[in-house]
Amino acid sequence: MADKRMTAQDVVSRLTSGMTIGIGGWGSRRKPMALVREILRSDLRDLTVVSYGGPDIGLLCAAGKIRKLVFGFVSLDSIALDPHFRAARQAGAIEVVEYDEGMLQWGLYAAGLKLPFLPTRAGLGSDVLTHNPQLRTVADPYGGDEVVAMPPLHLDAALIHMNRADIHGNGQFLGPDPYFDDLYCMAAEQAYMSCEKIVPTAELTAVAHPATLRINRLLVTGVVEAPNGAHFTSCTPDYDRDEDFQREYAGSAAGPDAWQAFRDRYLAGSEADYQAAVARRQEVSA
Amino acid sequence: MTNVMDPRAEANDAVASRAEVCVVACADAFRNSGEMLASAFGTIPAIGVRLARETFSPDLLISDGESYLVRGTWPVGTPATGEVEAWAPFRTIFDLVWHGKRHVMMIPSQVDRYGNTNISAVGDYRRPKVQLLGVRGAPGNTVCHPTSYWVPRHSTRVFVPRVDMVSGVGNDRAAQAGPGASRYHDLRRVVTDLAVFDYHPEHGTLRLASVHPGVTVAQVQDATGFPLEAGDEVPQTRQPSAAELRLIREVLDPRGLRDREVAG
Numbered sequence: 001m002a003d004k005r006m007t008a009q010d011v012v013s014r015l016t017s018g019m020t021i022g023i024g025g026w027g028s029r030r031k032p033m034a035l036v037r038e039i040l041r042s043d044l045r046d047l048t049v050v051s052y053g054g055p056d057i058g059l060l061c062a063a064g065k066i067r068k069l070v071f072g073f074v075s076l077d078s079i080a081l082d083p084h085f086r087a088a089r090q091a092g093a094i095e096v097v098e099y100d101e102g103m104l105q106w107g108l109y110a111a112g113l114k115l116p117f118l119p120t121r122a123g124l125g126s127d128v129l130t131h132n133p134q135l136r137t138v139a140d141p142y143g144g145d146e147v148v149a150m151p152p153l154h155l156d157a158a159l160i161h162m163n164r165a166d167i168h169g170n171g172q173f174l175g176p177d178p179y180f181d182d183l184y185c186m187a188a189e190q191a192y193m194s195c196e197k198i199v200p201t202a203e204l205t206a207v208a209h210p211a212t213l214r215i216n217r218l219l220v221t222g223v224v225e226a227p228n229g230a231h232f233t234s235c236t237p238d239y240d241r242d243e244d245f246q247r248e249y250a251g252s253a254a255g256p257d258a259w260q261a262f263r264d265r266y267l268a269g270s271e272a273d274y275q276a277a278v279a280r281r282q283e284v285s286a
Numbered sequence: 287m288t289n290v291m292d293p294r295a296e297a298n299d300a301v302a303s304r305a306e307v308c309v310v311a312c313a314d315a316f317r318n319s320g321e322m323l324a325s326a327f328g329t330i331p332a333i334g335v336r337l338a339r340e341t342f343s344p345d346l347l348i349s350d351g352e353s354y355l356v357r358g359t360w361p362v363g364t365p366a367t368g369e370v371e372a373w374a375p376f377r378t379i380f381d382l383v384w385h386g387k388r389h390v391m392m393i394p395s396q397v398d399r400y401g402n403t404n405i406s407a408v409g410d411y412r413r414p415k416v417q418l419l420g421v422r423g424a425p426g427n428t429v430c431h432p433t434s435y436w437v438p439r440h441s442t443r444v445f446v447p448r449v450d451m452v453s454g455v456g457n458d459r460a461a462q463a464g465p466g467a468s469r470y471h472d473l474r475r476v477v478t479d480l481a482v483f484d485y486h487p488e489h490g491t492l493r494l495a496s497v498h499p500g501v502t503v504a505q506v507q508d509a510t511g512f513p514l515e516a517g518d519e520v521p522q523t524r525q526p527s528a529a530e531l532r533l534i535r536e537v538l539d540p541r542g543l544r545d546r547e548v549a550g
Contacts, residue, residue: 131451
């Protein structure tokens, strides 16, 4: 059986500028932040990003990586709005395709199931249709209501973060919500999964019900062990959101100097440097 | 006993604050709901749905804000403590939204007279003056199940002639979009810190249902960016009962978080 272990640098080396990339998790919850940080360190650009957005989007916006965002919202949960995303929008720096969050799910699902569209009422009557003139409605062939035909959201690559995984690409969530990570993987040509810890396959079901094995290896291209890899978003039960760090992140949108300082402190070096800076910070505040 | 007690202090005990009037107005939006998922955004609506479940709508289902539906009651701003009765991750919530047995109370940044609401962006859509959250589930919510709104600060910035990005679908737009949008479209109430609105059954326009104690119709009009529709006699929003006040003050919000959302 294939050993799919790789590094975050390996993952990013397989991505190219202009790609469409889906990022799993939800808001500021279980985001593949170590992989996102690796993109920040790369020279990738002009990305189209699909996300239930959190600080993944804010960071990629601040670093000028995003050309187009496909989204339903961007929020940090405990801080309602992401200031970097707002700044990018208010500067007209990114193009957006905004969908109802259920439409976004339907688009990923349609891509995963290789369907031309999935029908939904969501969007009808709203300006989601006004601002997305490419969207079409479809008559019910059985005589019912005309509804929106949500097209597939095909991804070149998906990035997700799970609590545990094996070397073959089976992934496990141990927190309260699987979010939509399996749908991102199904919608993608290549899917990369980081995780807190890689364990032997048997260990996955020794500690939790098999229903927690939401990610199946046949959906996964590569596995990256990245402890604390969702930081500063939550990755329960391994750790909660680092609220204090998130406030510092939000504060870094105050102006170019604040962003530069944040960048120098946390993003100038490797992932190991980042984790060391976070650990030092926690020691100081403890 | 010497008579040192200020009689006004005793009276104040029974008099509800504006925030408490808002709590029961939000709770009343969830009357006669039966078994329905009640999703409330904001502190006062969160107290309201728990009050409704504790009193007149015992069958409501309430989320812990993460991914469980939880029984019982607990103070706002603290983790849920009741018995878990269902696992409801976002995917299940999405299913329930389209299924229809849900009543949401959202906080719009803009509302127009037909109940169209905006939570996406203010100004030119391609380069907004103010970027907000994004439409989230508002388009689907409004065409699939009952929707109410909570406006903690009633002003002409919120109540506008036209919203900049229709996120939640109003009565006029639902009708124009046809049966796919209007079949399950069901706007219920708008509760603000000044008043309660429902909708005119034929015109679909916002209608002043009651003003809170101490508020005049003229005050509401001044804070609303379009002509108010109101009858000759606008009733006063009801006062909380003594039992409701006790629940709010001692059980649901002992820390007084409601006063941070609405003062006075």
